[in-house]
Amino acid sequence: MWEYGGYAGKFLRLDMTNKKASTVPLTKEMARLHLGGNGFGAKILYNELKPGIDPLGPENKYVFASGPIQGTMVPTAGRSGVFTKSPLNGLFFDAYGGGSFGPEMKYAGWDAVIVEGQAESPTYVTVYDDKVEFKDASHLWGKYTFETQEIIKKDLNEPKAQIACIGPAGEKLVRFACTIWGARAAGRGGNGAVLGSKKLKALVIRGTNDVEVPNVDEFLKTVSEQYAKILANPGTGKALPSLGTPGVTTVQNQLGILGTRNWQTEVFEGTEKISGTAMRERLVVKDKGCMACPIYCTKLVHVKSGPYAGTIDEGPEYETIFAFGSNCGVDSLEMIAKADRLSDDIGVDTISAGAVISFAMECYEKGILSKEEVDGLDLKFGNQEALIQMMHKFGTREGVGDLLAEGAARAAKKIGKGSEKYAITIKDIENAGHSPRGMKGYCLGMATSTRGGSHQDGRPTGERVGKFDRKILDGKPEYAMGTQRTTTLQDSMCVCRMTEGIYGLTEVTNDHLNMINVVTGMNLKLPELVDITDRIWNVERSFNCREGARREHDVQAIRFMTEPIPDGPSKGMYSPKDELEMLKDKYYELRGWDKTTGIPTKDTLKRLSLNKQAEDLYK
Ligand code: SF4
Structure with a gap:
């Protein structure tokens, strides 16, 4: 060892x-x-x-x-x-x-x-x-x-x-x-x-080596306890094995937070057709799991009829259903499976690919991009064939594919004509399938996060399942920081997000600690583990600050800060800039970041033994 x-x-x-x-x-x-x-x-x-x-x-x-x-x-x-x-x-x-x-x-x-x-x-x-x-x-x-x-x-x-x-x-x-x-x-x-x-x-x-742990009996005992917890939990023991992440689609729509037609609204009339239940009934042929996982949330699908017959795909996950489905106005799971498979084959991120296409669709419908500019495609929301053709163009950079391959933010800058507000990006990263407008804590968590438009730093789960009131501002700086701490820890352990409901949505817990200690023998204490997450987060932040990122970059997509959700259960919700700025003040205070610049203070960096970062950022 x-x-x-x-x-x-x-x-x-x-x-x-x-x-x-x-x-x-x-x-x-x-x-x-x-x-x-x-x-x-x-x-x-x-x-x-x-x-x-x-x-x-x-x-x-x-x-x-x-x-x-x-x-x-x-x-x-x-x-x-x-x-x-x-x-x-x-x-x-x-x-x-x-x-x-x-x-x-x-x-x-x-x-x-x-x-x-x-x-x-x-x-x-x-x-x-x-x-x-x-x-x-x-x-x-x-x-x-x-x-x-x-x-x-x-x-x-x-x-x-x-x-x-x-x-x-x-x-x-x-x-x-x-x-x-x-x-x-x-x-x-x-x-x-x-x-x-x-x-x-x-x-x-x-590889042919073993991975060694200090005490095998103790390790097996701890791991068995964790497996039992996972299997006893309704989410990881039942819902995810049955429907996988696509099970979330219906819930999102019921709450009025399902991005639809490039986030012009957040309720989708075709939700039932692209739900986890519909996928299970029509397409799933096998449940699959990653190594060392009893959850088996992955669904192998086979399209047996229609224009996409013959498609075999591992997935699609909820994010992909949102990206190629509701957000492009498409209610065909079969086409979504085809687009998902193409994404993996060509090697593109499904969330960004779907978001870039939905951006282009809105530009096309609003007359900002002409038919000639999109290679003669009728790029209206819901046009499945046009969407699949766009996917192929990403692999070749042919025609409009070359422009859109730059991502929505860059493409909007090139197109101009006011298209910037239709690029639904945070820190130039296309927004994932969760609503910053409809969840106040998630909104702040994303805006202040390392990855911007990803749902993997600040998390939506606590607000979506109702453990935290998604509509109020109270406690949201703490919520944002708490979710970021757990995601940072999960990503340093490289464990799956699906366990967040068990090990802690907003807290670093003894479950995390026990697993790390039983594998490593480090005998860490809980406060040390919290410091590790804060250290990692501040190294990421320092990297970005060294590149010029500042407080003014911790914002949401223009649409989310200026346009209330027009209809549905979350009607009227949005994230006005002054509200976000107020939440950021408190968040920076909790983080130990300078409120004017958004840079971690020297004291914060030194407390976390980040002396190089302190020297670099305060030369
Ligand atoms: S590790 Fe995560 S993604 Fe993989 S099967 Fe388990 S729950 Fe699903």
Whole structure:
């Protein structure tokens, strides 16, 4: 066992320019202060990237990282994360995927893989334990992600290899391209374009090492207790295994917070047709789970008839149903499954892809984009065929696909004509499928978050399930910070969000603590764990502040700050700027950030042992 249980004790560095691999030892201090996952990703990128570099240039880096629990049987520990400077907004961005890639990386003996430089020609890299090889990937360039994985497995005669790869969108530097392993996506922020810029088509991993823990009996006892909790909980024991995340679609609509037709409204008349129940009845053929997960929330679907017959897809998740369904005015689950499968094949983030299309649809309907400008497509809301054609254009950057491949915020700047207000983005990241207008705490959590338009920093769940009153302002700064703490911790452990209802929606709990301690033997105390989450959050914030992010960037999409929801159960709700500013004052106070600038104060940084950040930001 390394100094602590769970860790491999080293990082792998891949220099794409010189085709060289080297080992970076993990230090005890790094593990104890930054834990893993986003903790490692943020710390590495903060230390190794110069501010102002081009996210698609050779100086950017891309980090695959896991935490101490990956490769063990801790529930939902099959996940792992990727970290880079985002080509969408030039800020720190993290994205996570399930499956088994992270555990395999650990079995190969690595806690993280740092990819840097740029190869001259398409390359893929194989990592078999300590043996690393750079290989020519010319024959794979242009191939879809599923085909890429199949070819590599066959060529190498390694059917069990875990392969992270990009599709044509990553190669073409589509700014919302993603990384795919198996059928799982580390979806958001454009990480696939960063791999494309490095000409790294795929990273293949196979490992034979064990992951060791200090006391196996204690570990098994703790883990068994957690499995029992998961199975006894109505959400993770029943609702998610039955309907998966698509079960949320109906609830969102009932509350009047389901983004519809580019968020022009938040009730969708076609909800029943795209609900989790409809999907279960019509399309689901199998329930699937990630490694070490008893929840089996993933639904394998098969479209058997109609224009999309033959589509087999792992998913779609709720976010995808929102993105290609209600938000594009589409009520066909079959088309949504097709678009989802295409997204994975081409290698784009479904949320951003759907959001960019819905943005273009609104521009088209309002006469801002003409039919000629959208390549002759009748890009009205609800036009399924046009939507699928747009998806193909992302993979080729053909015609209007080239403009929209830049993401909604950049595309709006190019289009002009007032289209900026139809780009529903926060910090230039397309908004996920949860309503900042209809949930006050979530709204603040997103605005102040590292990732902006992602629903993975500030969380909607507590307000959606009614544990917190979504319509009032009281307690919302605390709610926003609390949800950010739990998500930061989950992402440093690389556990699945689906466990948030069990382990804590707004608090760092003893459940988290026990799992970390029983795997690592660190014997952390709860306040130390809270400090770890705050440290990670402040490294991310410092990264963004070093890039120029300030208080004025902690805002919502224009529509959410200026247009009340026009109808439905949440009619009249929105987030006026002065209300948001008032909440931010209190939030910054709680965080220990300067109220004028939004930068963490020197005292806050020093308290969290972030002396380098304090020096950099207060030169
Ligand atoms: S809850 Fe679903 S997504 Fe999360 S780890 Fe389990 S199967 Fe994977």
